[in-house]
Amino acid sequence: xxxxxxxxxxxxxxxxxxxxxxxxxxxxxxxxxxxxxxxxxxxxxxxxxxxxxxxxxxxxxxxxxxxxxxxxxxxxxxxxxxxxxxxxxxxxxxxxxxxxxxxxxxxxxxxxxxxxxxxxxxxxxxxxxxxxxxxxxxxxxxxxxxxxxxxxxxxxxxxxxxxxxxxxxxxxxxxxxxxxxxxxxxxxxxxxxxxxxxxxxxxxxxxxxxxxxxxxxxxxxxxxxxxxxxxxxxxxxxxxxxxxxxxxxxxxxxxxxxxxxxxxxxxxxxxxxxxxxxxxxxxxxxxxxxxxxxxxxxxxxxxxxxxxxxxxxxx
Amino acid sequence: xxxxxxxxxxxxxxxxxxxxxxxxxxxxxxxxxxxxxxxxxxxxxxxxxxxxxxxxxxxxxxxxxxxxxxxxxxxxxxxxxxxxxxxxxxxxxxxxxxxxxxxxxxxxxxxxxxxxxxxxxxxxxxxxxxxxxxxxxxxxxxxxxxxxxxxxxxxxxxxxxxxxxxxxxxxxxxxxxxxxxxxxxxxxxxxxxxxxxxxxxxxxxxxxxxxxxxxxxxxxxxxxxxxxxxxxxxxxxxxxxxxxxxxxxxxxxxxxxxxxxxxxxxxxxxxxxxxxxxxxxxxxxxxxxxxxxxxxxxxxxxxxxxxxxxxxxxxxxxxxxxxxxxxxx
Numbered sequence: 167x168x169x170x171x172x173x174x175x176x177x178x179x180x181x182x183x184x185x186x187x188x189x190x191x192x193x194x195x196x197x198x199x200x201x202x203x204x205x206x207x208x209x210x211x212x213x214x215x216x217x218x219x220x221x222x223x224x225x226x227x228x229x230x231x232x233x234x235x236x237x238x239x240x241x242x243x244x245x246x247x248x249x250x251x252x253x254x255x256x257x258x259x260x261x262x263x264x265x266x267x268x269x270x271x272x273x274x275x276x277x278x279x280x281x282x283x284x285x286x287x288x289x290x291x292x293x294x295x296x297x298x299x300x301x302x303x304x305x306x307x308x309x310x311x312x313x314x315x316x317x318x319x320x321x322x323x324x325x326x327x328x329x330x331x332x333x334x335x336x337x338x339x340x341x342x343x344x345x346x347x348x349x350x351x352x353x354x355x356x357x358x359x360x361x362x363x364x365x366x367x368x369x370x371x372x373x374x375x376x377x378x379x380x381x382x383x384x385x386x387x388x389x390x391x392x393x394x395x396x397x398x399x400x401x402x403x404x405x406x407x408x409x410x411x412x413x414x415x416x417x418x419x420x421x422x423x424x425x426x427x428x429x430x431x432x433x434x435x436x437x438x439x440x441x442x443x444x445x446x447x448x449x450x451x452x453x454x455x456x457x458x459x460x461x462x463x464x465x466x467x468x469x470x471x472x473x474x475x476x477x478x479x480x481x
Numbered sequence: 482x483x484x485x486x487x488x489x490x491x492x493x494x495x496x497x498x499x500x501x502x503x504x505x506x507x508x509x510x511x512x513x514x515x516x517x518x519x520x521x522x523x524x525x526x527x528x529x530x531x532x533x534x535x536x537x538x539x540x541x542x543x544x545x546x547x548x549x550x551x552x553x554x555x556x557x558x559x560x561x562x563x564x565x566x567x568x569x570x571x572x573x574x575x576x577x578x579x580x581x582x583x584x585x586x587x588x589x590x591x592x593x594x595x596x597x598x599x600x601x602x603x604x605x606x607x608x609x610x611x612x613x614x615x616x617x618x619x620x621x622x623x624x625x626x627x628x629x630x631x632x633x634x635x636x637x638x639x640x641x642x643x644x645x646x647x648x649x650x651x652x653x654x655x656x657x658x659x660x661x662x663x664x665x666x667x668x669x670x671x672x673x674x675x676x677x678x679x680x681x682x683x684x685x686x687x688x689x690x691x692x693x694x695x696x697x698x699x700x701x702x703x704x705x706x707x708x709x710x711x712x713x714x715x716x717x718x719x720x721x722x723x724x725x726x727x728x729x730x731x732x733x734x735x736x737x738x739x740x741x742x743x744x745x746x747x748x749x750x751x752x753x754x755x756x757x758x759x760x761x762x763x764x765x766x767x768x769x770x771x772x773x774x775x776x777x778x779x780x781x782x783x784x785x786x787x788x789x790x791x792x793x794x795x796x797x798x799x800x801x802x803x804x805x806x807x808x809x810x
Binding site: 191192194195196206209210213214216217218220221223224227238241282283284285286287289290291293295296297298302305306309311312313314315316317318319320321322325337338340341346370371372375396399400401402403407417420421424425426448449452455456459460463464467 | 513516517519520522523524526527528529530531533534536537538539540541542543544545547558603606609610611615618619621622623624625626628629630631632633635636637639640641645646647650679683698701702705706710711736743744747748751762765766769770775778779782783785786789790793
């Protein structure tokens, strides 16, 4: 089965290349001047450093001892006396541990629910002749042009009695129109012959979706799933207006205690005498909020360049 | 067979027994019922998603009527008094509202000038690299910040540029003047642009890179053989190949011009004050959800929505006039 998606992807891939990109420059291209080469190298190095150095500082500071932080004046590039104290305090129970579970749960449940609903819509709407397909598609695309607004959205969630429930983080953002368009575009590229063959063999819509379309769309599903997971993981605004602080996910905790500058309550970080410098605790929260994204990112980023997104954007 | 296939493209469900009459009777009543019966599995698959859009988009959209009411939470949405355009009148006479509009448009324009071209340039730089491994590495690093939340991005910037941050420590160690960036209203707008560039300029290259890789290499070769240097090839081949995308993104940006980085502003408004950081979205938030003046805030939100939709519509029309594809037809 895995050979089919490959060929599918190649048909919608960016470049009609016959061989892998040549490592050397073609003969007709002028040799670049050394100055140009140097300028390019500097620009690329700047891009890489601007992204990585702040991360290095954050991670280093989170592992630093109090003495390191004082010596560095608030930040540390490389901790002399690395310690896990900040992490111990965070994971000792209390606000951050709880928030981490909330974020993980909302992300898992939300991503599953969003994917299921988006797949259903995308699959049905990818069939050109489906009953009421056109009006439904227009109905959905119109919401992209005219979002309902923050206040009516809030009053609706309140009216549905979703305040202070985790459902308020999922239900109002269940289907993303962009993700729907990406997935629908990908489903549409499944060759018609496959449907016909499956139908001749007696397969119904449900079976075709499960056994043919979904296995062929792994790349698109991975990308859309990542987008949903990241948006659930990163969400804090809805949490701040819909949930009380007992229900907060990690990003909202991060917002309050790191960006807002409040101290984590003493009770939440155990023994006050052993408390790590607030700086290291803040950076540790930052690391905990970032690491899940860093972990899934390498597995999924290869799909971004494969035309999964751009094919849909064009349609 | 060829004709049958063409008739049944998209929907081959009717293929087989009912294939022949499937198209002929499509407009008829009986066939609509037949299609309904045929498609019930698809409709069931769509149902949860459609229900979501009806409730959370159209239901909420209908809730905009409170913009024309004096909403009192105790009375509820329907029992509150109609006040006609009073909320809008109050809004248009409110200097705080106009200050928010001005900030929004100002930041959007700054983004257009200083952020919008950056991904195009970076995409061209990446595309010009001959070594795939280098390009892929830089791409991976540059995409990453897009996946971080605004909370993290703002925290990172505070950490690097703040009073006790990296930059001021380095300046202090070198006995230079420290700079006051975070929490300084005059430095706020450049800071906001810098944050957007840091977060999204890498991710923004994706769509341009796709356009660039679609150009047939032979065009470049032919142009080079005809004596076109790198600049002329860039001007006559590279630039035209990304132009439709640029137009498309400009249109989408224009429709979004009244909503610049709500989360980004909300996170930093407290530290620089509303004069520098109030945009329409934060205005709605503070008026409505914080201040409890729901009708007034909804009016401001509705104003934003209507203006945005009109702008997209107009920009799309203009793009068509200019012979571009635009967003939709």
